[in-house]
Amino acid sequence: xxxxxxxxxxxxxxxxxxxxxxxxxxxxxxxxxxxxxxxxxxxxxxxxxxxxxxxxxxxxxxxxxxxxxxxxxxxxxxxxxxxxxxxxxxxxxxxxxxxxxxxxxxxxxxxxxxxxxxxxxxxxxxxxxxxxxxxxxxxxxxxxxxxxxxxxxxxxxxxxxxxxxxxxxxxxxxxxxxxxxxxxxxxxxxxxxxxxxxxxxxxxxxxxxxxxxxxxxxxxxxxxxxxxxxxxxxxxxxxxxxxxxxxxxxxxxxxxxxxxxxxxxxxxxxxxxxxxxxxxxxxxxxxxxxxxxxxxxxxxxxxxxxxxxxxxxxxxxxxxxxxxxxxxxxx
Amino acid sequence: xxxxxxxxxxxxxxxxxxxxxxxxxxxxxxxxxxxxxxxxxxxxxxxxxxxxxxxxxxxxxxxxxxxxxxxxxxxxxxxxxxxxxxxxxxxxxxxxxxxxxxxxxxxxxxxxxxxxxxxxxxxxxxxxxxxxxxxxxxxxxxxxxxxxxxxxxxxxxxxxxxxxxxxxxxxxxxxxxxxxxxxxxxxxxxxxxxxxxxxxxxxxxxxxxxxxxxxxxxxxxxxxxxxxxxxxxxxxxxxxxxxxxxxxxxxxxxxxxxxxxxxxxxxxxxxxxxxxxxxxxxxxxxxxxxxxxxxxxxxxx
Numbered sequence: 001x002x003x004x005x006x007x008x009x010x011x012x013x014x015x016x017x018x019x020x021x022x023x024x025x026x027x028x029x030x031x032x033x034x035x036x037x038x039x040x041x042x043x044x045x046x047x048x049x050x051x052x053x054x055x056x057x058x059x060x061x062x063x064x065x066x067x068x069x070x071x072x073x074x075x076x077x078x079x080x081x082x083x084x085x086x087x088x089x090x091x092x093x094x095x096x097x098x099x100x101x102x103x104x105x106x107x108x109x110x111x112x113x114x115x116x117x118x119x120x121x122x123x124x125x126x127x128x129x130x131x132x133x134x135x136x137x138x139x140x141x142x143x144x145x146x147x148x149x150x151x152x153x154x155x156x157x158x159x160x161x162x163x164x165x166x167x168x169x170x171x172x173x174x175x176x177x178x179x180x181x182x183x184x185x186x187x188x189x190x191x192x193x194x195x196x197x198x199x200x201x202x203x204x205x206x207x208x209x210x211x212x213x214x215x216x217x218x219x220x221x222x223x224x225x226x227x228x229x230x231x232x233x234x235x236x237x238x239x240x241x242x243x244x245x246x247x248x249x250x251x252x253x254x255x256x257x258x259x260x261x262x263x264x265x266x267x268x269x270x271x272x273x274x275x276x277x278x279x280x281x282x283x284x285x286x287x288x289x290x291x292x293x294x295x296x297x298x299x300x301x302x303x304x305x306x307x308x309x310x311x312x313x314x315x316x317x318x319x320x321x322x323x324x325x326x327x328x329x330x331x
Numbered sequence: 332x333x334x335x336x337x338x339x340x341x342x343x344x345x346x347x348x349x350x351x352x353x354x355x356x357x358x359x360x361x362x363x364x365x366x367x368x369x370x371x372x373x374x375x376x377x378x379x380x381x382x383x384x385x386x387x388x389x390x391x392x393x394x395x396x397x398x399x400x401x402x403x404x405x406x407x408x409x410x411x412x413x414x415x416x417x418x419x420x421x422x423x424x425x426x427x428x429x430x431x432x433x434x435x436x437x438x439x440x441x442x443x444x445x446x447x448x449x450x451x452x453x454x455x456x457x458x459x460x461x462x463x464x465x466x467x468x469x470x471x472x473x474x475x476x477x478x479x480x481x482x483x484x485x486x487x488x489x490x491x492x493x494x495x496x497x498x499x500x501x502x503x504x505x506x507x508x509x510x511x512x513x514x515x516x517x518x519x520x521x522x523x524x525x526x527x528x529x530x531x532x533x534x535x536x537x538x539x540x541x542x543x544x545x546x547x548x549x550x551x552x553x554x555x556x557x558x559x560x561x562x563x564x565x566x567x568x569x570x571x572x573x574x575x576x577x578x579x580x581x582x583x584x585x586x587x588x589x590x591x592x593x594x595x596x597x598x599x600x601x602x603x604x605x606x607x608x609x610x611x612x613x614x615x616x617x618x619x620x621x622x623x624x625x626x627x628x629x630x631x632x
Contacts, residue, residue, distance in 0.1 A: 014465065018472050025473065029481050137618070138360065145614040146607040147561040149568050153583065153592065153603060161593045264474035268565050272587070283569060286480050298481065301474040309471060 007317055015310045020073075022302040026295050027072055031065070081296035086288055091296045095278060099263070099300065101171060102270070102277035104185060105194070106262045109201035114255050117206040121213025122244040126236075128218060136210060144207030149268035152200045156272065159196060166196050169274035197273040201266060205258065212254055216247020249319055253312040260308020264301040354623070361619035364612035371609045374424065375431025382421035386577040404597050411597035413585065422577050423601040429490050429578040430560055430606070433497065437559025440498025442505055442552025449509025450544065454517060454536045464510070467503040475500045476565070483571040490573045493566060497559045504558075505551035512544040546624045550617055557613035564606045579605050 063071070075082065081091035117140070124133040143151060160168035167173075171193050172184070184190065220243040229239050267279030274280065278297055285293035356362055379386075404411045410419035452463040479496050486492060516522060517540060525539045566572060567580025568587070579602035586598045 014468065018465075018468055021469055022472055025478075026481075029478075029485070138615075141614050141618060142607070142611045145557055145561070145610040147565050147568075147610070149565060150583070150603045150607055153587070153599060157592065157596060157599065261474075264476050267476050268568065271569065282477055283480065286484055287570075289484075294481070298474065298477045301477055302472050305474060306472045309468070 004317060008314060011310055011313055011317075015306050018306050019077075019303060022306070023073065023076055023299060024069075026298050026302070027069060030291050030295055076295065076299055081299075082292040084290055084293045086290050087293075091292050094293065095281065095296055095300070098276060098278040098281045101275065102263055102279065105197055105270075105275060105277060106201055106266060107259075109198050110205060110255070110258055110262065113202045113205040114209050114251065116202075117209040118213040118251050119244075121210035122217045122240060122247070124210065125214035125217030126221070126240045126243070128221075133214070137214075140207035140210045143203045147268065148200065148204045148266060149272050151204060152197070152269055152272040155196055155200050166192050168196075169193075169272075171276055197269060197275055201269060204266070204269075208254060208258075209251060212250050213244070213247060216250060217243045220246050249316065252319075253316050256308050256312040256315060258308075260305045260311075263304050354619075358619040360615045364615040364619075367608050367612040368616070371427060371431065371605075371612075374427035376428075378424035378427040382418075382424040384418045384421040386417060386422040386425040410601050411595065413589075413591075413595070413598055415585075419582075419598050419601060422582055423579070423605065426577045426579040426582055426602060427605065429573060429576045430563060430580075430609070432490050433494050433563040434556045434560035434609070437494045437497040437501070437563070438552055438554075438556030440494065441501040441555030441559065442548055444498060444502035445505025445551060445555075446509050446544075446548040448502060448506040449548075450513055450536060450541060452506070453510040453513025454532070454540055460510075463506070467506050470500055470503045473500070475562070479562070479566060480569065480571060483566065488566075488571050488573050490563075490576065493563055493571075493573065494559070497562050498555075501555055501558055501562075505548060505555065508551060509544050509547055512547050513540055516540050516543045546620070550620050550624060553613055553617045553620070557610045557617075560606065560613075561610050579603075 079092065081095070083089065084091050084094055087094060120136055124130070124136050127133055156168045159165050171190065172187075173189050217240070229242055234242070263278050267283060269275070270277040270280040271283060278300065282294065282297040282301075285297060410423060413419060413422070448463050448467070452460045479493075479500070482496055483493070522535060522539050525535050530539070563572070563578070564580035564583070567578050568584045570584055570588075572578055572581045572584070582602040583599065586592055586595060592599060
């Protein structure tokens with residue numbers, strides 16, 4: 001266990017270092033960007049010199065770069081993201097509901113696809129060479145390799161514009177003004193808007209889980225322990241269940257990784273469906289050069305990946321002790 | 332190296348190529364993929380020349396001299412026209428080229444950088460491995476799409492820059508896979524005996540370890556092509572494409588932004604199907620190879 005603990009400590013240190021580097025890179029990139037949203041305000045003549053200085057000192061832009069950097073580190077690592085430049089609202093207050101909207105859309109989608117397509121993959125692997133295996137692999141390869149916005153666009157054209165079954169974009173009717181969580185997320189109107197992006201997300205993620213599960217079962221199928229089970233007289237289904245259980249590890253770690261990429265993975269999906277999530281917010285903030293908003297959004301995305309990588313590595317090392325000895329290989 | 336050896340090598344490679352083609356013919360899906368990729372290559376090379384009109388400059392006009400806006404497919408414009416009176420067919424033909432350039436070079440860059448990093452990292456181990464793998468960790472934790480968007484706002488996007496950014500982010504995938512392959516090849520007898528007989532590290536790495544992990548490198552280069560195409564299309568769709576060139580992603584952005592997706596299906600489907608077909612084809616070919624390369628999946632059957 002002490003080996004595992006050492007591995008854990010090393011992995012934690014690495015994650016913290018990575019966070020620091022990622023945050024620094026974001027800082028540098030944003031400082032290199034030409035122009036600033038203030039300039040637009042200044043050229044529009046809405047501010048006089050005094051007000052400009054005031055704003056600049058408010059954002060700490062008049063201090064030396066190193067001091068700015070340290071202040072930035074301190075603030076961002078304590079989740080103090082400052083004020084949005086264009087919306088005069090704390091960044092976190094803008095982002096929090098968007099984060100939640102993204103999670104509401106993608107976590108259920110990810111869980112659904114992890115369960116359904118893993119099971120389908122196990123079945124496909126068990127029935128190697130069957131019609132089901134071929135069709136499922138072609139379909140999911142198509143869905144996985146095609147950029148998600150294209151699948152989304154095709155679904156919108158078919159199910160919204162042609163068949164008129166569901167709305168094409170947004171999270172609620174424009175006229176809806178729900179109050180509180182329950183009213184926002186629990187209504188037929190929400191469900192109508194939810195079903196299409198949810199389906200596309202499920203389909204998009206399905207390929208990796210299906211293949212992982214299939215390959216896992218195929219690997220296990222020839223192994224000794226299954227021969228034993230067969231000799232013991234277990235039914236096909238019982239054997240498959242055993243083989244499936246033994247290929248869960250890669251699926252679990254992959255799930256953790258995907259979960260970490262959830263905020264950045266489907267920016268385009270959110271854009272096509274005008275889903276008010278963090279990805280779409282980031283694209284808008286970049287277009288409007290709202291730096292505090294941009295850096296907070298990118299930071300959250302990076303942090304999520306770092307944490308998920310950490311979780312995946314630790315999961316793997318915990319369940320498969322041979323891994324930690326070789327330095328924590330992850331997917 | 333004398334002439335005979337060169338010819339022997341060439342002959343060897345010719346055999347390899349013929350074998351590969353024969354193998355691809357047997358896998359029907361991979362074969363369809365190859366045909367589509369060949370068609371795409373043709374479009375990328377000659378598409379802009381075949382286009383009947385300039386994709387951006389030329390306005391389509393009807394018999395009365397009025398600009399044809401959102402005209403459905405007809406004899407004049409086989410794929411219809413855009414909201415701006417441009418010929419969709421010409422845009423489709425011309426739009427294959429940036430897709431091909433970014434896909435090809437982005438994929439090659441991804442494969443080459445990843446292969447070298449994986450090879451060096453796995454071969455030397457120790458602190459070299461540590462440093463290189465922490466670098467791949469870093470590119471894994473920097474979210475690709477947001478970072479690419481950020482970088483592209485502060486410089487004018489051009490296809491070469493986009494290619495560079497894509498390769499700069501995607502090499503991590505082959506790097507990891509190649510490294511783990513190298514780790515197992517490194518311990519094999521022929522590598523050990525090469526080193527024991529006094530071969531330098533560089534020589535051992537390039538001549539003995541390298542060729543054995545090359546198939547994985549090729550496979551991930553192919554995947555890199557598909558990823559690069561998808562990434563390029565996605566960036567263009569978000570408005571971060573090369574502004575001087577018509578690309579399939581940019582066409583989709585225009586039809587989406589102009590709000591004409593509801594009506595102008597003829598404007599949507601050519602670029603959408605183009606991108607979907609090429610990325611899927613590359614993946615299907617790759618998958619067929621993976622069956623051959625990955626011994627664990629191969630054992631059964």
